Amino acid sequence: MAKKRNGSVNNGSILFGTESEASETPDTQAENRKEKTFLSGLGRGERIAAIGVCLLLVVGALGAGLSAKIASVFSSRNSSQNQKTNQSAQNASLPASLNPFAAAVVITPTPQLSKEYIYAGSRMLAVEDAAASALPPTDLAVWRPSNGTWYVLNSQQQWITQSWGLSGDKPVPGDYDGDGKTDFSVFRPSNVTWYIVASSTGATSGYPFGTASDIPVPGDYDGDGKTDAAVYRPPGGGQSLGYWYIVNSSTSSSSSQQLGTSGDVPTAGDFDGDGRADAAVWRESNLTFYILRSSDGTLQTQVFGAAGDKPVVADYDGDAKADYAMRRGNDWVIRSSKGTTQTTTWQLGSDIAVQNDYDGDGKVDIAVWRDATGVWYIRNSRDLSTRTVNWGQAGDVPVPAFYRR
Helix, strand or coil: CCCCCCCCCCHHHHHCCCCCCCCCCHHHHHHHHHHCCCHHHCCHHHHHHHHHHHHHHHHHHHHHHHHHHHHHHHHHHHHHHHHHHHHHHHHHCHHHHHCCCCCCCCCCCCCCCCCCEEEECCEEEEECCCCCCCCCCCEEEEEECCCCEEEEECCCCCEEEEECCCCCCEECCECCCCCCCCEEEEEECCCCEEEEECCCCCCEEEEECCCCCCEECCECCCCCCCCECEEEECCECCECCCEEEEEECCCCEEEEEECCCCCCEECCECCCCCCCCEEEEEECCCCEEEEECCCCCCEEEEECCCCCCEECCECCCCCCCCEEEEEECCEEEEECCCCCEEEEECCCCCCEECCECCCCCCCCEEEEEECCCCEEEEECCCCCCEEEEECCCCCCEECCECCCC
């Protein structure tokens, strides 16, 4: 009896219906016929079709695994996002959990000042960056020479006080540190020193600048968003012309400009709309404004006003340019930068002009402060309504600005 040959079966050969041995005995042939695979009984075309089905099943399985992986990734991301959202909600609800009667906390960035005009009495002291974003209404404020205290009332009827200055000082509020808040500051003629409380840090500083007879005219003359210390020096002491002296905050260097003569009234403002205050005067002898344009250095003139008028230059139409304006008794005569002139009668001629943007619409409002009673009379440009507020007392110096305390 022939011996049965031993041999290993090649799985790859079985798959494709081939045998691993070249010849077999009758006995082994019978056994092998029983071990033939399903594919071995198929024709060539049927085998190819079966193989194709198998490949499709493999690809399908791989695709299902990939889909599960993608779903898992997105599920993980959604879970992470939900956790962040839940954490934000928990953070937002923290004040309420501490005090259920507290209003929701809204945190907003401090914006930069926009067309903010600061006045002491009837004089404009500062013009801020006209290219910046607008802000809420101007605060009512007075400085009391008798005790050197500032009293500020904001639009939410909250008030603060700040002791800063001595009798004989001149208030010169402005945003000297560029943080979008007006700083308490005074000019002391007795030692020609400027004293400033920086609102950003609370730090105090003082530096000598000017002479005792100079008129303070601080403003943003270099367009960096910070108020620059500046003075107008009228003719006198052998000097026949007026000069402007400015400490530029952007370079910490000083500069001077010749503009003005005897009797001129300084009326600094941004007349050319370039975001920088222009040195300017009004000459009553010929009823003419003279402006040194910061944009191109040329001299601009405008005949406007009448004898006895008091300049109240400001941006009344909200176009980021200072308008020619005069106070004639209790009449306000305003010539907009667009060339139209309008006269408005407002309160008493003896009141102190305190024009500023009190309703936050980007336009300066006609307003006065009555020294005898300490009452503010404001004509809101937004809707022409009248706002009356009692803030201050006789002898105070009105210094409205955006203190944001």
